[in-house]
Amino acid sequence: MNTTPQIFANDSIDGELATLNLGPTHPATHGIFQNVLKMDGERIISAEQTVGYIHRAFEKIAERRPYNQITPLTDRLNYCSSPINNLGWDMTVEKLIGIEVPKRVDYMRVIIMELARISDHLVCNSVIGVDTGALTGFTYMFQERELIYDIFEGVCGARLTTNIGRIGGFERDFSADVFKRIQTFLKEFPKRFNEFGNLLSRNRIFMDRVIGAGPISGDRALNYGFTGPNLRAAGVDYDVRVMNPYSSYQDFDFLVPVGEGGDTFDRFMVRQEEINQSLSIIRQALDKMPAGDYHADVPEFYLPPKKDVYQSMEALIYHFKIIMGEMKIPEGEVYFSVEGGNGELGYYLISDGGRTPYRLHFRRPCFIYYQAYPEMIKGSLLSDAILTMSSMNVIAGELDA
Amino acid sequence: MDKESLLNAIESQFPGLISNPAEPHGMLTLEIPVNQLIPLVQFLKNDERANFVFLTDLCGVHYPSKAEKEFAVVYHLHNLEANYRLRLKVFVGRENLDVPTLSDIYSAANWMERETFDFYGINFTGHPNLTRILNMDDMTYHPMRKEYPMEDATRTDKDDRFFGRDGHEGVTFDQNKQIAKQNG
Amino acid sequence: MEDVQIVQKPQGIEGEGFFATKLGDVIGLARANSLWPLPFATSCCGIEFMATMGANYDLARFGMERMSFSPRQADLLMVMGTIAKKMGPILRQVYEQMTEPKWVIAVGACASSGGIFDSYSVLQGIDKVIPVDVYVPGCPPRPEQIIDGIMKIQDLVKDESLRRRYTQEYKTLLESYKIS
Numbered sequence: 108m109n110t111t112p113q114i115f116a117n118d119s120i121d122g123e124l125a126t127l128n129l130g131p132t133h134p135a136t137h138g139i140f141q142n143v144l145k146m147d148g149e150r151i152i153s154a155e156q157t158v159g160y161i162h163r164a165f166e167k168i169a170e171r172r173p174y175n176q177i178t179p180l181t182d183r184l185n186y187c188s189s190p191i192n193n194l195g196w197d198m199t200v201e202k203l204i205g206i207e208v209p210k211r212v213d214y215m216r217v218i219i220m221e222l223a224r225i226s227d228h229l230v231c232n233s234v235i236g237v238d239t240g241a242l243t244g245f246t247y248m249f250q251e252r253e254l255i256y257d258i259f260e261g262v263c264g265a266r267l268t269t270n271i272g273r274i275g276g277f278e279r280d281f282s283a284d285v286f287k288r289i290q291t292f293l294k295e296f297p298k299r300f301n302e303f304g305n306l307l308s309r310n311r312i313f314m315d316r317v318i319g320a321g322p323i324s325g326d327r328a329l330n331y332g333f334t335g336p337n338l339r340a341a342g343v344d345y346d347v348r349v350m351n352p353y354s355s356y357q358d359f360d361f362l363v364p365v366g367e368g369g370d371t372f373d374r375f376m377v378r379q380e381e382i383n384q385s386l387s388i389i390r391q392a393l394d395k396m397p398a399g400d401y402h403a404d405v406p407e408f409y410l411p412p413k414k415d416v417y418q419s420m421e422a423l424i425y426h427f428k429i430i431m432g433e434m435k436i437p438e439g440e441v442y443f444s445v446e447g448g449n450g451e452l453g454y455y456l457i458s459d460g461g462r463t464p465y466r467l468h469f470r471r472p473c474f475i476y477y478q479a480y481p482e483m484i485k486g487s488l489l490s491d492a493i494l495t496m497s498s499m500n501v502i503a504g505e506l507d508a
Numbered sequence: 509m510d511k512e513s514l515l516n517a518i519e520s521q522f523p524g525l526i527s528n529p530a531e532p533h534g535m536l537t538l539e540i541p542v543n544q545l546i547p548l549v550q551f552l553k554n555d556e557r558a559n560f561v562f563l564t565d566l567c568g569v570h571y572p573s574k575a576e577k578e579f580a581v582v583y584h585l586h587n588l589e590a591n592y593r594l595r596l597k598v599f600v601g602r603e604n605l606d607v608p609t610l611s612d613i614y615s616a617a618n619w620m621e622r623e624t625f626d627f628y629g630i631n632f633t634g635h636p637n638l639t640r641i642l643n644m645d646d647m648t649y650h651p652m653r654k655e656y657p658m659e660d661a662t663r664t665d666k667d668d669r670f671f672g673r674d675g676h677e678g679v680t681f682d683q684n685k686q687i688a689k690q691n692g
Numbered sequence: 693m694e695d696v697q698i699v700q701k702p703q704g705i706e707g708e709g710f711f712a713t714k715l716g717d718v719i720g721l722a723r724a725n726s727l728w729p730l731p732f733a734t735s736c737c738g739i740e741f742m743a744t745m746g747a748n749y750d751l752a753r754f755g756m757e758r759m760s761f762s763p764r765q766a767d768l769l770m771v772m773g774t775i776a777k778k779m780g781p782i783l784r785q786v787y788e789q790m791t792e793p794k795w796v797i798a799v800g801a802c803a804s805s806g807g808i809f810d811s812y813s814v815l816q817g818i819d820k821v822i823p824v825d826v827y828v829p830g831c832p833p834r835p836e837q838i839i840d841g842i843m844k845i846q847d848l849v850k851d852e853s854l855r856r857r858y859t860q861e862y863k864t865l866l867e868s869y870k871i872s
Contacts (some may be wrong), residue, residue, distance in 0.1 A: 131730060131782055134761035139734050139779065159642035160779045161734050164811035166627075167651060167658045168538055179808065186736035202533060230739070237861050249746035256743075267740055267832050329588075332563055332616025343588075350591055374594055441533045442565070442584055442595065455582070468567040470584075478619045507776075643813060644778050652811055660812045665805070 119290045124152060127489070133158050137234055138503030140477070142492075143205035145146075149488045154481040156475075162507040169467040173432025174200055175274060177467070182268040184469060185505040188227035190219045190259065190271045196446035197272045198353055199454040203441045204274075204408065211399035212276040214392045218289065219262065220269060220354070220445075221392075222386040223299040226255045226377040228336075228385075230502040235375050236307055237499060238497045239316050244303050245499055254292050261285040265470030275409035276402025293390055297383075314372065321483040322370040329466040331479040334472050335450025337499055347446040358395070359388050371491075371498040388484030408434055432462045439465025449473050450499055509538050509557075509591035516555035522548060537595040545598055546608050552585060552594070553613055560585040560594060563610065566620035568628040572654045576601040580629055583610070600630065609635040627652035701708040720850040723767070723793070725755040727849065730766035732786065734773030737800035741772050749835035754842055763789035768845060774802035774816045788821045788871060792857045795849065797841050798824045801814075801831045822866055 125148075130141040141157040165184070169177050181192040194216050201208065229252055233245040256266040261284055263271040272278070307313045323333075338345055346363045348356040364380035366373030403411050406425045415422035425483040428434065438460040444453035451469030476499065484492040511531065518526055519576060529577055530537045540548055552558040565584040571593075577599035585594045598607060609632040610617035621632045622641040629650035631636055640647065649656060659666075702721060704713030729751075733741055745751050745759075760766040763786050775783055787796070798818050801807035803825040806816035817826060825848055828841035856862055 131779070132761075132786060134759075151867055157586040159640075159644075160782075162776050162778065162813045163773055163774055163809045164651070164658065164813050168809065169812055183736055186739055194524055202595065230742075248745050249743060250748060253743065253746075253748045266743075266834070268736055311617055327615075330615045333615070345588055350588070439532050440537075441595070442535060444564075451564065453584070455565060455567060455584070458571060466567075466569045468565070470565040474619060474623075475616050491800075656812075658811050660810075660814075660816070663810075663816050665816055666810065 129492075137485060137497060138501055138506065140501065140503065140506060141495075142480075144489070144492070146489065151484050151487060153341065154484060156477070156480065156491075158477070159507050163504075165469065165508045166467060168462055171463055173462050174434060174436060175429065176432065176465070177464070178272070179268065179270045180272055180295050181469075183504050184467075184471065184508060185227070185448055185452070185473070186267060187230045188223035189267065189269050190223040191227075191447045192446060192452065193269060193271045194220055194354070195443070195447070195452055196454060196468070196493060197274050198445065199441060199456055200274050200408075201403075201444040202434075202443050203235070203456060203458060204405075204437060206275055206403050206408070208276055208403045209399045209401075210299070210397045212353060212401060212403070215277055215281060215401065216354045217356065217359070218389050219259075219394045222255050222258060222289075222292075224446075225382050225385050225449055226252050228382050231448075232303075232307075232356055232375055233376050235317070235371065235494065236313075238494055239313055240455075241307060241313065242415060244306050247299060247303055248440055251296055254288070254296065258285060258288050258292065268458065270350045273402065273409055275405045276400070280401040284336065288395060290388065293386060297386060300382065308376060308379060317371040317375060317494055319368075319486065320371040320491040321498065322368050323479060323483050324369060326478070327482070328476075331482075332475040333450070333477070335370075335447065336374055336377045336381060337362060338450065340366035340373035342367055345451075347444050347451050350458045351444065353443075353445060359391050361388050371494050374498045380402070399432050425443050425482055430479050434462065436460065436462070444470065447472060449502070449505065450476070469508055471505045473501050473507055474508070477501050477506060509587060509592045514592070514594070517555065518548070521551050521555070528557065530564060535593050535595050537597065539597045539599070542598050542600060542607055545596075546610075546613075549583070549596070549610060550589075551614055553675055558587065559589060560587045562586040562588055563614035563616045563620075564593070566610070566624065568624040568630055568652070570628060570654050574599075578602050579605065579630055581607055581624060581630060582637070603630045605629060606633050607631070608633050611635055626650070629653070716854045722841070724846040724849040725753070726793075727768045727845070728758055728760040728766050729756050729768040729770050730760055730763060730790070732771045732773075732777065732783065734768060734771075735802070736844075737772035737832040739769040740835060740839065741770070741799065743837040744838050745764055749839065750837070751842070752762060754839075754846065756786060756842070761788075764791060766790055767794060769794065769796045770799055771796065771803045771818050774800075774807060774809060775818050775821075776813050777815050778813070780815050780821050783818060784821045784871075786831070793849075793852070794821055794826045795845055796847055797826045797828065799828045799830075799841065800833060801829055804829060807831060821869065822871075823869060830838065831868055 118421060125146045127143055127144045127146050131139040139160040144157045145152045163181055169180060178193050178196055180195045182189040229248045233248045236244040259269050260266055261282060263269050323341050327342060328341040334345060342365060344363050344365045349363060364377045366377050374437045403426045410429055411422035411425055415471050416426045436458050438458055440457040442455045444451045450472030452472060455468040455470065456464055457466040459465040483495055515526060515529060524645045525540060526538050552560040564586045567582055569582060570579040579600050581598050584597040600607060608620055608628055611621065619641060621635055622638060624630050625632060625638055626643050627650060702713045702717035704711055733743060743746050743749060767789060769787060798804045802809060806814050826841050826844045828837055830837050
């Protein structure tokens with residue numbers, strides 16, 4: 108009896124290739140995008156992508172909305188970390204107008220942006236766990252995200268699509284309750300986050316699953332325009348917070364974690380470490396929080412307090428003009444980028460002096476790096492392709508805009 | 509690296525190409541003719557005095573008021589080592605919308621050019637797969653052009669008159685419906 | 693703890709070891725408390741749904757522990773997020789693949805009416821392509837609101853007549869959407 112197992116090499120048994128449609132509705136693709144895969148058994152030969160299933164025409168809408176009404180639009184780009192999008196837009200407009208905000212506003216913005224980054228990375232890492240079969244980590248970490256949502260609610264009133272911040276600062280100062288919640292978060296979250304990390308990062312099954320899944324080299328990643336944790340996992344330490352610091356990030360001392368092979372395990376570990384670094388930044392910001400105003404003194408762009416509106420003539424006129432969108436925005440073009448949850452989120456704004464932008468283009472990191480997906484999964488198994496997709500953290504709102 | 513050294517490097521290779529460099533809000537912006545786009549970008553990527561290894565962004569802009577320069581394609585490049593950013597603009601008119609593709613030089617340009625084609629109709633010559641990417645494949649017009657309205661004029665549940673608008677920029681409510689009917 | 697509601701038994705005749713009631717009531721009760729949802733999550737509302745599914749708001753209390761991603765095995769189609777015109781045919785296909793009885797809940801402003809995206813590429817409400825039972829407004833709705841919508845669906849399921857799917861009224865409804 109022949110006991111040696113027959114090993115089928117890469118040539119398939121009968122030479123036929125199968126076409127498999129992955130998406131647009133699929134439990135593992137978190138978001139709607141379609142991949143048509145040509146498969147040889149379980150191996151993927153090639154992939155063809157279709158995106159645009161949630162194209163909402165943000166750029167067209169933005170040409171018809173006054174500047175303060177575009178903030179809710181930016182919410183819906185990367186909705187897992189919407190404060191970063193909001194504050195990035197506010198900072199773009201401030202750069203165009205030439206407003207400088209007080210230091211306190213910068214530190215408040217840093218706290219909010221780092222909390223949003225933590226919540227985005229928690230989603231991504233939990234979902235990598237889910238796709239390998241570990242649903243428990245997901246349920247634990249979503250509990251923690253509720254704490255972050257409570258903090259956002261204390262600042263702006265909303266959980267997910269926050270519309271946080273105004274041109275020139277914040278709509279209200281952080282209340283004592285918000286500071287208490289942030290302190291509690293900083294004390295309690297690291298313990299539970301370490302539990303989650305211990306479940307997965309040194310787990311033999313998880314490591315065998317994800318190491319080597321969907322690798323990309325640093326050179327190819329740069330050529331494809333990768334940014335954010337995906338690029339850092341491939342070995343290139345490009346972080347917009349360090350390269351072009353904004354909102355006083357230069358005052359903070361933090362490390363930029365970098366991986367080696369650009370595979371799923373590296374992306375997972377880079378995000379894990381970035382959450383730790385974000386916690387450290389929030390701690391530093393809280394310790395060094397300067398006193399001062401929570402908004403810049405720009406009455407043409409920042410709403411006056413309501414009691415003044417009822418009593419003073421100038422406040423009434425400013426209030427009216429801001430609400431009706433008749434702000435005096437100078438002409439010009441500006442490109443401003445922030446480090447979003449997925450990388451360099453850029454805003455290219457051309458203003459012709461009118462009440463709405465002439466052209467607003469969002470440089471969306473998801474859209475740019477998702478192009479590389481067929482190259483990353485070529486030759487791998489279907490299950491590795493699913494893992495690669497979830498570890499790239501493709502958010503459909505940012506992909507299609 | 510700074511503005512002077514970069515402009516000198518470009519001048520040495522392409523004399524007389526850059527006539528009026530602008531620097532809005534601190535980013536050097538150069539306008540170049542379409543036929544010089546590929547040689548200049550290859551120089552900017554490969555030459556060690558420029559070393560712009562990263563294509564940050566690629567988008568289109570529509571200026572209906574300019575006659576021969578109606579459509580602009582704007583490229584943002586980034587030299588990561590020297591931390592220097594650059595913006596390039598090429599202008600094309602409505603009759604000849606051909607712009608050579610950058611997807612051989614930067615793979616990131618592939619989808620960004622498809623998006624620009626989808627929105628504005630700019631034809632990137634040499635692109636491996638220049639088809640619509642975000643909109644539906646059977647769409648007959650290029651929606652980001654200024655003459656088209658944002659709203660879907662065939663929608664039945666909202667009446668434009670109650671929204672305080674009668675169409676888009678001089679186009680009346682009925683003409684709006686006509687455009688939508690023509691374009692499907 | 694005064695406002696705790698005890699679930700009411702359906703009306704029936706009770707005796708030693710038996711309970712006789714209408715078949716429709718029993719089936720309704722069973723269906724309402726064991727719906728298998730198909731989460732059709734497209735955008736931001738999908739993330740709020742994930743929070744609703746999580747341990748804090750816990751959709752599993754309502755019998756929806758098992759998410760069915762296959763339409764053939766699902767009862768409740770939860771459409772959460774913006775549906776673009778490109779996605780419309782796919783949504784319709786998923787709806788048609790579901791077996792009767794099936795219910796649809798439109799979660800969020802985008803699914804109900806197009807939301808803030810009054811643009812050329814967004815379907816202004818999923819009721820343009822499929823019949824909807826419950827609309828949950830909000831952008832995104834809080835998990836409590838989504839649960840409220842689910843509870844309304846449960847009321848609908850509990851009180852639905854067993855013959856509803858065979859009535860002429862229902863057939864006319866489907867024909868108006870050109871669903872055979």
